Amino acid sequence: DAGVIQSPRHEVTEMGQEVTLRCKPISGHDYLFWYRQTMMRGLELLIYFNNNVPIDDSGMPEDRFSAKMPNASFSTLKIQPSEPRDSAVYFCASRPASTDTQYFGPGTRLTVL
């Protein structure tokens, strides 16, 4: 298996622009997680899905952030409008229902100027 795939790996945008981050989980995994990593706050869980349904979005910082999972093999995290403080590395992770181990993608490094 190719593992969790994230795109783009790097994104540089200007404040106010819309940003879309993409994730393809490992096939057969029922859970998908979006994390944000910053120097100040470390690794934070933003939202997670079970069988394509959002279960807990309490970590989403504000309404500018939204996440969707239209099918079992694809999820997006959108920021609109983006702000400099959104600059971070965003990770996607997935796991099957049968285990407690999460498998992480390589991350997307977002820079908002």
Added chain:
Amino acid sequence: AQSVTQLGSHVSVSEGALVLLRCNYSSSVPPYLFWYVQYPNQGLQLLLKYTTGATLVKGINGFEAEFKKSETSFHLTKPSAHMSDAAEYFCAVSDREGTYKYIFGTGTRLKVLA
């Protein structure tokens, strides 16, 4: 509420020396416990985990960790550090029921000196 504390944001050891990275958790019931490693510009990779059974857990790359309920600790050790161990290490906990959401510690960056 669960929480994780990693003592020491930076740890330096000489090549061949013992590696000890500390992790303490706070939870009303013993959680599941994990150690992940993050190499530069990469995602997190599972090193080892404790769920049930033997409290001494062996992981990849020669690492091991021991779950000590009385001390609420899950410290990571490796007898002899290698240059390739230089990375950031994260301890995480998750609950035993329901979501298995992770709560991560703040991470410890390990530097290995030649």
